[in-house]
Amino acid sequence: MHIKETLSQRIEAAFAQQELAGSAMVQVSSRPEHGDYQANGVMSAAKRAGKNPRDLAGYLLEKLSIADIASSVEVAGPGFLNIRLAPAYLATVNAAQIDQAATSQTVVVDYSAPNLAKEMHVGHLRSTIIGDCMARVLEAQGHQVIRQNHVGDWGTQFGMLVTYLNDSGASSQTLADLESFYRQSKTQFDQDQDFANRSRQAVVALQAGDPDTREAWAHFIDISMSHCQSIYQRLNVTLTPEHTQGESTYNHDLPAVIEDLEAQGLLVVSDGAQCVFLSQFKTKKGEILPVIVQKSDGGYLYATTDLAAIRYRTGTLNADRILYFTDARQALHFKQIFAVSAEAGFNRSSAQLEHMPFGAMLGADGKPFKTRAGSVVKLTELLDEAELRAAQLIKEKNSQLDPQEIQTLSRIIGIGAVKYADLSKNRTSDYLFDWDQMISFEGNTAPYLQYAYTRIQSVFTKGGIDAEALPKQTVAVDEPERLLAVSIAAFNDTLRAVSTEGYPHLLCNYLYVLATQFTRFYELCPILSSAGEIRERRLVLAHQTGCTLKAGLALLGIDVPNRM
RNA sequence: GCGCCUGUAGCUCAACUGGAUAGAGCAUCGCCCUUCUAAGGCGAGGGUUGAAGGUUCGAGUCCUUCCAGGCGUACCA
CATH class of the missing domain: 3.30.1360.70 (Arginyl tRNA synthetase N-terminal domain)
Structure with a gap:
């Protein structure tokens, strides 16, 4: 509807x-x-x-x-x-049913993209969960979504890591703590001249396809990816290894990208580097702003890789639309890449290319979110903290729950709160990450929505009612019922806005209004103590609300508990 | 220097892209649990939407100029 x-x-x-x-x-x-x-x-x-x-x-x-x-x-x-x-019109709603798009598009969603040299940290959170939400919404609307995890698995730092891995013995154990492994090898690199030289040679060997180096590299990537995979699982993110399409997979096409640009007369050598100069990137003074596609030493850059990725996604994947979820600092980069690809005819399926930028995650002091010691916050640590805080609160609120259930709930609630805190804010602006505010679990938070959901479940449990046996639709009579019905019916309008604009917070706002509307209804319209038609239609409305909350939260990648 | 983004209640955020009296939550104050979960509900106070101009029936939203902050700006990604 x-x-x-x-x-x-x-x-x-x-x-x-x-x-x-x-x-x-x-x-x-x-x-x-x-x-x-x-x-x-x-x-x-x-x-x-x-x-x-x-x-x-x-x-x-x-x-x-x-x-x-x-x-x-x-x-x-x-x-x-x-x-x-009219209540009769509202009664025709198929609650929580997601309408299919008139035309199904092939949509590439490029998100998460951690650097495999290090462990995932808070900087990867926004791309990962916002992109995942968009992928879910588009998919639910019947689009063919192709997730692309454009991981950083190539470049000079991998020479260093592979060399260190070989020196220290290539066991999985060695890489259990990826972060300290990186630090150790970096220290070695800075202190040991011989090690540094061998690292540089390893980069060359890797690029040249030397089997041994390649194998060591693959081993490293493999372990690093499994770190990511466990984070995705914890975060309830739909990315799997098959979505990984790292920078390295475009390596073979990079010389061809340069050749094609050259053949079209778009390349200019400037200070030894291969550049594309486009008129729209001149400053007012007429200063030229190049897009460098090949360094003076022959190396390629992320611009080159991204151009190759556009060729692959439009040429092989045949995308109608490509969405890039990266932080706002890369806005100029994508403008340039899109312009070059248009100029060079790399956009082979005439896909709509959209950079979906997002702001930085700031600490309570308004500066980039860091630990007290000033280092980046690992995602595992962040999620641990979220679950810990949730567990404390759950025990406070409801002491009857057994340890097993508390553990399950703290995952659902803690992780949900972290994700929702991010998703509910306008993507484009920076946002303040504040534990106390987020874990207060009041107002527009995931736990509020989860709580509303459990109250609905509780009605059915308490009344011994099989929700599936109820009629699917009903005509609202009392005003709180009608207002609730109006909210329920707006679900698909909201999803349409989310998928065209790329703003998950619109869905969050919607769900919050829906939950608020339900709570009002819940306070004003007794359900179980009513009888006959009144009782039945209120049960139907409650069930429709529950289904919509659950479906909406699922699109955000957030689970619902049956009680809390 | 140039470019992009941001500036809304004490704090954190909305405002459906130009609509009616700018809304929520937190915090403060006052009510409401012998009635389906009080992680809740009802109410009060709190605003010159950074500033000044302009466009028009109508501006937080568009245009200009300032102010403040963030980011980017030739071989990192």
Whole structure:
């Protein structure tokens, strides 16, 4: 059910009868006394037509055929149309059912992309969970989603790591703590001239495809990837090894990228480096801003790799759309890459290329989130802390639970809280990571939504009711019921906005409003103590809410407990 | 220098991309558990949306100029 679209169509049909053009501009009403939805488009349409907006709105009302979905439409203010949805229309909702997109696209979602030289840290969190949410939403809407984990598995630092791995004996045990392994090898690299030289030779050997070096490298990558995999599992992120398409997989195509650019006359040698100069990247003064695709020493850069990735994703994967979830600092890089690929014809399927930037994660002091000692926070440590804090709170709130259940709950609640804290904020801005606020579990947090869900489950448990045996739909009567029904019905409008704009926080906001609406209903409309039709329709509404909360949270990659 | 982003209540964030009286949570204060889980609900206070202009029926949102902060800006990713 797409309410905005349906309302827009009806209103725009009335527009057409008045020989007006333009969007009806339907949105959820800004205030409850203005109804459920409002159309703002009459005023701008009237302006274009040189007519009085209020008069025009009046004429439109006469032409408007909408009685089956709206119980009332009123002209208000300078020309707003205030719409109240009819309970009979709301009763046709298939709660929590996700509508399929009219045309299914092949969408490449590029996210997570940790550097395999080190352990995953908080800097990887946003890309990983925001990208994962988008992948889930697009997939649920019937798009063919291809997850691409563009991991950093190539480059000079791997020469150092592989050499150190060989020196210290290539056991998995050695790599148990990837972080200290990296530190040790770096120390060795800085202190030991011989080691440094051998490391540089290893890079050359690796690039040249030397079997032994290659094998050691593969071993290292393998172990590092399994570190990531355990994090993904803990985080409830859908990435698996088959989604890994690291930088190294484009290695073979890099010379061809350069050749193609050369053949098209796009390359210019500047200070020994191969560059592409595009007019749109000149500064006002006319200073040139190159995209360097090959270093003066012959090495390639991430620009080259990303160009190769575009060729692969559009040429082989045949993408209609490619979404990049990387931090905002790379905005210029992607602008350049997209421009070069357009110029060079690398976008072989004419895919829509979209950089979905996000801001930094800051500590309570407003500076990049670090440990007290000033080092980056490992993701494992962050998740440990989240579960620990959740466990403490759970014990406080509900002491009857057995240890096993507390453990399960602290995972669901703790991890959910961390993910939700991130997903619920506007992607593009920086955000403050504050334990106390996040684990307060009040207001717009995952635990609030989970709590609302468990209250619903509790109603069914307590009443001994099989929710599946209930009717799927019902007609709301009392106002709190109707408002809840309006919220439930807006699910797909929200998902559509999320998938086109790439903003998971819209889904979070929606779920929060839904949960709030439910809680109000829960306070005002007794369920189990009611009888007959009243009891049944309230049970149906409660069940619809529960399904929608569960489905929505699942799209965010957050689980729901049955009690807490 | 140039470019991009950000600036909203004491704090953390919204505001559906130009709509009506800028909304939530936290914190503060006052109510509500013999009734389906109080991780909850109801209410109060709290704002010159960084500043000044402009565009128009209408601006937190668009344009200009400032102010403050962050980031980027030729061989890291």
